[in-house]
Amino acid sequence: MIVIVDYKTGNIASVKNAIDKIGFTSxxxxxxxxxxxxxxxxxxxxxxxxxxxxxxxxxxxxxxxxKKVIDDKTPILGICLGAQIMTNSSEEDMMHKGFGWVNxxxxxxxxxxxxxxxxxxxxxxxxxKQCGDDKIYHGINDIQSFYFSHSYHFSFNEDSSINxxxxxxxxxxxxxxxxxxxxxxxxPEKSHSFGLNLIKNFITKY
Amino acid sequence: MTNYRTIPIILIKxxxxxxxxxxxxxxxxxxxxxxxxxxxxKGADELIILDINATNNNTEPNYGLLSNLAYECNMPICYGGxxxxxxxxxxxxxxxxxxxxxxxxxxxxxxxxxxxxxxxxSSTIVVSIDTKKSMFSSPKVFINSGTKSTGVxxxxxxxxxxxxxxxxxxxxxxxxxxxxxxxxxxxxxxxxNAVQIPVIACGGANNWENIExxxxxxxxxxxxxxxxxxxxxxxxxV
Numbered sequence: 050m051i052v053i054v055d056y057k058t059g060n061i062a063s064v065k066n067a068i069d070k071i072g073f074t075s076x077x078x079x080x081x082x083x084x085x086x087x088x089x090x091x092x093x094x095x096x097x098x099x100x101x102x103x104x105x106x107x108x109x110x111x112x113x114x115x116k117k118v119i120d121d122k123t124p125i126l127g128i129c130l131g132a133q134i135m136t137n138s139s140e141e142d143m144m145h146k147g148f149g150w151v152n153x154x155x156x157x158x159x160x161x162x163x164x165x166x167x168x169x170x171x172x173x174x175x176x177x178k179q180c181g182d183d184k185i186y187h188g189i190n191d192i193q194s195f196y197f198s199h200s201y202h203f204s205f206n207e208d209s210s211i212n213x214x215x216x217x218x219x220x221x222x223x224x225x226x227x228x229x230x231x232x233x234x235x236x237p238e239k240s241h242s243f244g245l246n247l248i249k250n251f252i253t254k255y
Numbered sequence: 256m257t258n259y260r261t262i263p264i265i266l267i268k269x270x271x272x273x274x275x276x277x278x279x280x281x282x283x284x285x286x287x288x289x290x291x292x293x294x295x296x297k298g299a300d301e302l303i304i305l306d307i308n309a310t311n312n313n314t315e316p317n318y319g320l321l322s323n324l325a326y327e328c329n330m331p332i333c334y335g336g337x338x339x340x341x342x343x344x345x346x347x348x349x350x351x352x353x354x355x356x357x358x359x360x361x362x363x364x365x366x367x368x369x370x371x372x373x374x375x376x377s378s379t380i381v382v383s384i385d386t387k388k389s390m391f392s393s394p395k396v397f398i399n400s401g402t403k404s405t406g407v408x409x410x411x412x413x414x415x416x417x418x419x420x421x422x423x424x425x426x427x428x429x430x431x432x433x434x435x436x437x438x439x440x441x442x443x444x445x446x447x448n449a450v451q452i453p454v455i456a457c458g459g460a461n462n463w464e465n466i467e468x469x470x471x472x473x474x475x476x477x478x479x480x481x482x483x484x485x486x487x488x489x490x491x492x493v
Binding site: 060066070096097130166168170196200240241 | 259301329375452476
């Protein structure tokens with residue numbers, strides 16, 4: 050059973066609608082028991098890092114998610130904020146720690162030492178250049194545009210997990226994969242048909 | 256360079272799509288679900304749906320309709336109209352919307368805007384600024400769907416809005432709305448240069464050249480488009 054984790058800040062319906070459209074069924078839940086029985090998890094996200102972490106904790110989902118992802122190795126797809134919460138921490142809110150499933154931090158776009166100052170947040174379509182493990186991008190053009198909407202991005206302490214790069218003033222990681230853990234900064238659920246393909250890859254190939 | 260976005264703006268009233276001229280003279284365009292299907296097929300970058308009646312009639316957003324529209328839509332959508340509470344924002348986001356546009360409430364209650372940004376993230380919160388030129392001075396901000404003048408200068412208001420943590424500004428020119436006379440380049444450029452956050456220019460688009468100009472010369476991050484897409488046969492939009 051595919052479970053979309055509802056921690057009351059995510060763009061739940063967009064993800065559910067996308068999965069419906071590609072012909073799979075999914076359940077939206079914030080119940081630890083339902084999440085505990087999931088065969089695949091999706092951690093969506095719109096919102097702020099601190100609030101997201103707080104909501105996961107106050108709904109009693111922190112431990113069950115850790116267990117599912119680390120002990121049971123259940124495949125999990127983090128989208129945008131959901132993926133940022135998989136990192137150690139975020140400059141958006143230093144009071145709250147992330148899951149730390151990948152050795153990365155979430156940092157704000159910083160153009161201080163750059164000649165071209167870009168607008169923040171980065172909202173719009175950027176090309177994603179695939180690198181490393183490309184299973185999640187199966188059947189998708191190597192350079193395909195996806196929809197981004199964010200002020201913060203992943204910054205990896207070791208780059209072995211990065212499998213997609215984008216450029217907004219400078220290069221930043223657009224996606225990562227580490228065994229059963231997949232994190233994506235852009236919004237596949239809102240990136241027309243190639244976004245739907247990516248979600249389908251997660252469901253059928255992991 | 257990063258690509259700019261072209262964003263169809265769909266005005267709804269009740270269950271229909273309308274298009275205004277100078278924020279008045281509403282023309283009925285058609286059914287919103289059909290409109291969205293067409294923009295899906297055309298692969299639009301984003302959509303903005305504005306309920307032009309909700310604030311002035313003091314009604315709740317039309318959740319049933321909004322839910323149907325979100326289900327149909329394969330691209331990011333922003334909703335604006337009649338928002339007064341964090342609960343309403345949460346509810347609309349949960350229907351499948353990425354962004355919420357605040358207008359009258361943002362002017363009346365800056366603290367609410369800050370709360371919204373804190374709860375839902377900067378990139379979720381857009382503030383829509385309706386402006387009108389005055390005879391001898393700078394463009395001024397209007398609220399309540401353009402019916403009430405505030406006397407506040409548009410550029411300084413945009414700066415104030417940015418300081419609240421808002422992720423994006425939707426900048427409307429009431430003078431150009433529905434006229435297809437081209438964007439108000441001076442207005443867009445002065446606001447775009449004054450803030451670090453993206454600005455969506457709106458009002459007056461007549462052709463692709465206008466869109467190119469407003470993004471390249473006036474530095475808008477995105478071009479909002481109404482009549483140009485809704486009426487022109489060559490694009491067979493609606």
